[in-house]
Amino acid sequence: MKTSSEKKINNDKWKVLITDDQELIHSMIQHYLEDYQFKGKKLEFLDAFSGKETKAILNENTDISVIILDIMLETINTGFEIVQYIRETLKNNMIKIIMLTGKLDIDNAKKFFMKYDIDMYCPKHDLSKIFFLMTSSLRAYERSYTNYQLQKQLKYELTNQQTAKKNLKDLNHQLEHLVHKKEEQLEKTTYSLQEAIAYAKQLTQEAESNNEVKGRFLANLSHEIRTPMNGILGMLGLTLNSELNKTQREYISLAKHSADHMLFLINDILDFSKLENDKLKIHNEFFKISNIIESAIAPLKLTALENGLELIYEIDPKIPEELFGPQDRLLQILINLIKNAIKFSECNDILIQAKINEQQMYTENIPDGHIEVLFSVKDKGVGMDQEMIKNIFDPFYQGHMELSESKGGLGLGLSICKQLVDMIGGKIWAESEPDNGSSFYFILPFKQKTVDAAIEEKETIGTHNTISEQLPQTMEEKKPKILLAEDHLINQDICVNVLEPNGYEVTVVMTGEEAIEAFEKEKFDLILMDIKMPEMDGLTATKIIRSKEPEEQHIPIIALTALAAEDDKDDCLKAGVDTHLAKPVDPNDMLMVVEQYLKTSDNLKNKTLAPEFRLMPGKRFDLEELKKKYDNNMDIIYKKLNNFKEHGKVLLGHIEKSLSDGNELLLGKYVHKLMNIASDAGARKISDNAFRCKLALRKDDNEKANQMVLKIKEEFKLFVSEIQYL
Amino acid sequence: MKVLIVEDDFVSRQLLKDIMKKYSDCDVVIDGEEAIQAFRLAWEDENPYDLIFMDIMMPRMDGKEALKRIRSFEKDIEIVGSQEVKIIMTTALGDPKTVFESYYKCGATSYLVKPLSEESIIEELKKLNLL
Numbered sequence: 001m002k003t004s005s006e007k008k009i010n011n012d013k014w015k016v017l018i019t020d021d022q023e024l025i026h027s028m029i030q031h032y033l034e035d036y037q038f039k040g041k042k043l044e045f046l047d048a049f050s051g052k053e054t055k056a057i058l059n060e061n062t063d064i065s066v067i068i069l070d071i072m073l074e075t076i077n078t079g080f081e082i083v084q085y086i087r088e089t090l091k092n093n094m095i096k097i098i099m100l101t102g103k104l105d106i107d108n109a110k111k112f113f114m115k116y117d118i119d120m121y122c123p124k125h126d127l128s129k130i131f132f133l134m135t136s137s138l139r140a141y142e143r144s145y146t147n148y149q150l151q152k153q154l155k156y157e158l159t160n161q162q163t164a165k166k167n168l169k170d171l172n173h174q175l176e177h178l179v180h181k182k183e184e185q186l187e188k189t190t191y192s193l194q195e196a197i198a199y200a201k202q203l204t205q206e207a208e209s210n211n212e213v214k215g216r217f218l219a220n221l222s223h224e225i226r227t228p229m230n231g232i233l234g235m236l237g238l239t240l241n242s243e244l245n246k247t248q249r250e251y252i253s254l255a256k257h258s259a260d261h262m263l264f265l266i267n268d269i270l271d272f273s274k275l276e277n278d279k280l281k282i283h284n285e286f287f288k289i290s291n292i293i294e295s296a297i298a299p300l301k302l303t304a305l306e307n308g309l310e311l312i313y314e315i316d317p318k319i320p321e322e323l324f325g326p327q328d329r330l331l332q333i334l335i336n337l338i339k340n341a342i343k344f345s346e347c348n349d350i351l352i353q354a355k356i357n358e359q360q361m362y363t364e365n366i367p368d369g370h371i372e373v374l375f376s377v378k379d380k381g382v383g384m385d386q387e388m389i390k391n392i393f394d395p396f397y398q399g400h401m402e403l404s405e406s407k408g409g410l411g412l413g414l415s416i417c418k419q420l421v422d423m424i425g426g427k428i429w430a431e432s433e434p435d436n437g438s439s440f441y442f443i444l445p446f447k448q449k450t451v452d453a454a455i456e457e458k459e460t461i462g463t464h465n466t467i468s469e470q471l472p473q474t475m476e477e478k479k480p481k482i483l484l485a486e487d488h489l490i491n492q493d494i495c496v497n498v499l500e501p502n503g504y505e506v507t508v509v510m511t512g513e514e515a516i517e518a519f520e521k522e523k524f525d526l527i528l529m530d531i532k533m534p535e536m537d538g539l540t541a542t543k544i545i546r547s548k549e550p551e552e553q554h555i556p557i558i559a560l561t562a563l564a565a566e567d568d569k570d571d572c573l574k575a576g577v578d579t580h581l582a583k584p585v586d587p588n589d590m591l592m593v594v595e596q597y598l599k600t601s602d603n604l605k606n607k608t609l610a611p612e613f614r615l616m617p618g619k620r621f622d623l624e625e626l627k628k629k630y631d632n633n634m635d636i637i638y639k640k641l642n643n644f645k646e647h648g649k650v651l652l653g654h655i656e657k658s659l660s661d662g663n664e665l666l667l668g669k670y671v672h673k674l675m676n677i678a679s680d681a682g683a684r685k686i687s688d689n690a691f692r693c694k695l696a697l698r699k700d701d702n703e704k705a706n707q708m709v710l711k712i713k714e715e716f717k718l719f720v721s722e723i724q725y726l
Numbered sequence: 727m728k729v730l731i732v733e734d735d736f737v738s739r740q741l742l743k744d745i746m747k748k749y750s751d752c753d754v755v756i757d758g759e760e761a762i763q764a765f766r767l768a769w770e771d772e773n774p775y776d777l778i779f780m781d782i783m784m785p786r787m788d789g790k791e792a793l794k795r796i797r798s799f800e801k802d803i804e805i806v807g808s809q810e811v812k813i814i815m816t817t818a819l820g821d822p823k824t825v826f827e828s829y830y831k832c833g834a835t836s837y838l839v840k841p842l843s844e845e846s847i848i849e850e851l852k853k854l855n856l857l
Binding site: 224225226227228229230231232233234235237238263688691692695698699 | 735736737738741743744747751752753754755760763764767770771818840841842843844
């Protein structure tokens with residue numbers, strides 16, 4: 001600041017304005033101040049002779065340091081006005097004012113001097129003083145100028161500071177904003193993250209449920225495939241245990257061999273799928289290592305022999321005889337490896353070894369009582385190159401495509417081995433050279449006998465059976481005539497196409513009336529009656545046919561209906577229909593039912609009428625129970641009771657007949673039907689005995705079945721007599 | 727020995743019946759509902775079953791439900807401990823061990839995995855002191 005003010009001072013002269021209306025005064029002052037210097041700077045004089053002129057100069061020159069001002073100019077107070085103008089209008093407090101006076105009104109001047117910061121005055125008669133007055137004025141001016149500069153500087157600094165503060169504030173604000181933004185972003189990110197996590201969770205859940213579905217599907221698949229396998233293997237086993245000639249035995253053995261193989265493949269696929277879905281469980285139990293190796297060899301011995309090779313095994317005597325671990329999985333791994341070895345070994349023996357693993361995998365802290373066993377299966381077959389060794393444990397990989405195709409297999413065996421070994425926490429690898437055989441190694445950890453707690457459960461899959469019996473014989477075929485009353489062309493087609501190829505002669509009519517007409521004109525063995533037909537419906541037609549039927553005849557009428565409700569069935573039965581088939585009709589069901597009723601009608605041709613039942617009170621059924629069962633709906637109860645009364649009688653006739661005919665199959669069906677309608681009618685004793693009869697029939701206990709039928713007959717009489725009173 | 731075979735598959739039923747009829751008086755039913763009825767009637771005839779082979783997956787009422795009902799029936803008529811009928815669950819499930827834990831809780835005695843063989847059945851019967 002000093003420099004800046006000095007600079008200004010140096011550059012210029014001190015500007016001094018002299019205001020007086022007298023030329024003389026100007027000259028005198030300039031005379032007195034001739035050669036005057038303050039701080040090395042000369043004076044520059046500006047001259048004004050009136051208030052107006054003074055003001056103009058003041059306006060033009062803001063850098064005037066000192067004004068020497070005569071009070072009296074145009075008016076007596078012009079000087080004061082100028083001072084006022086300087087201080088108040090121009091707000092110039094820097095400029096130093098030296099008042100020139102002739103005669104001073106001291107009292108007035110005092111106030112004025114104080115108010116407008118006038119430093120000094122110079123009487124006109126003593127202008128020589130001006131020299132000193134100028135010095136003090138300039139000193140004061142300089143001081144105030146410096147002050148002013150300082151203030152300016154300070155102000156500037158302050159402004160700077162404030163600006164800085166403001167900037168700082170702005171920056172802070174920006175920072176806050178940024179932080180806030182960041183926070184927002186963070187929040188957003190967090191939210192997105194949470195969303196992502198939720199989504200991931202949902203996906204996981206979906207995946208889990210998908211896996212569950214898959215798992216259930218697998219369990220079902222397993223069940224569905226094994227059930228018929230059970231039948232195939234079981235029956236083949238039974239057949240093999242019966243008397244067979246050489247060729248038959250050979251064929252059946254081959255069939256059984258194939259079935260065994262198929263079961264093995266199925267198990268492989270299921271295991272593989274389960275491994276893929278982490279569904280396979282490892283069960284640890286106590287076992288003897290020699291048992292497992294022998295068990296693995298036993299089923300493969302024959303195959304090995306057929307391939308002209310032998311399976312040899314060696315067990316390191318250092319291995320404890322009894323171990324605790326996943327024995328079934330060990331067996332599975334061994335079987336897979338041995339099978340694989342047999343597949344690719346030509347006439348060279350296969351060596352299976354079990355040793356203690358000297359360089360233990362868990363070198364540092366193998367738990368107490370644990371042991372690692374190194375198993376190896378070595379063949380001297382075609383061997384593998386490096387590429388094959390690399391991929392040999394991949395699922396569906398088949399190294400020797402040309403060989404594999406001829407030897408079968410899915411390429412899953414080794415992959416399953418690897419996954420099992422990984423699951424148990426072991427290690428598996430292969431070493432081989434082309435044409436120099438292959439060696440498969442795996443290491444598994446086991447616990448030794450000292451460990452307590454054993455799970456003693458065993459899964460068994462076996463195939464041998466010793467008893468033989470024939471499947472039930474199929475029914476004999478007839479060439480009967482069937483009347484089909486059906487207005488729907490496609491349904492007609494279906495029925496005809498099912499019946500005709502099976503040896504039935506089918507006559508087709510479109511309405512109930514046509515059906516009656518045909519029935520009167522021609523002799524049919526059975527009628528298939530659609531219920532919904534134009535003009536006359538099937539039930540009406542049935543009723544009319546039954547009314548026209550001679551006493552001893554009963555043509556089976558099977559209703560074809562899309563109605564499935566119990567009540568509708570009852571309506572059908574009431575109208576005289578024997579049974580009904582629900583649409584869409586399953587061809588097999590239709591054939592079965594048609595066959596069954598053709599036989600029934602044969603039996604009925606010779607039927608004798610059942611004797612009248614005597615009326616006897618008793619307690620054959622519980623009305624309260626029936627009411628509960630049918631929601632107090634007496635209509636239904638009566639319907640059920642009547643149904644049982646009417647059809648029970650017919651059925652009992654059928655039952656006796658088939659019993660005397662020895663037709664067990666039909667007998668079973670009638671008994672079953674009787675059981676159901678008896679149960680519906682609350683005839684518990686009858687339905688129980690019918691069930692007993694059914695059980696007896698199933699185990700060919702005809703005596704008991706007979707006994708039961710007799711009991712049922714008695715019960716039925718009592719039941720009917722009892723419900724007469726309802 | 728009186729045995730009840732509960733099995734919906736025709737061939738499996740026939741097979742088991744043919745194996746078991748050498749060793750026992752053997753009834754056959756085709757679903758859980760029939761099993762319960764047969765079980766109840768056997769008690770009514772005062773000639774209850776010693777052993778039940780119970781298939782698990784069956785229509786109408788499955789083996790687990792039938793198992794539960796049979797056990798609760800026994801409880802109702804105060805049959806306990808060794809008097810209870812032995813129930814061997816039979817299954818074609820691939821991984822029966824885990825599945826079976828729940829069956830033991832419901833009162834199954836043991837289980838056999840299909841395909842069944844005479845050897846495995848006999849071995850199991852010996853374990854249960856039935857042979």
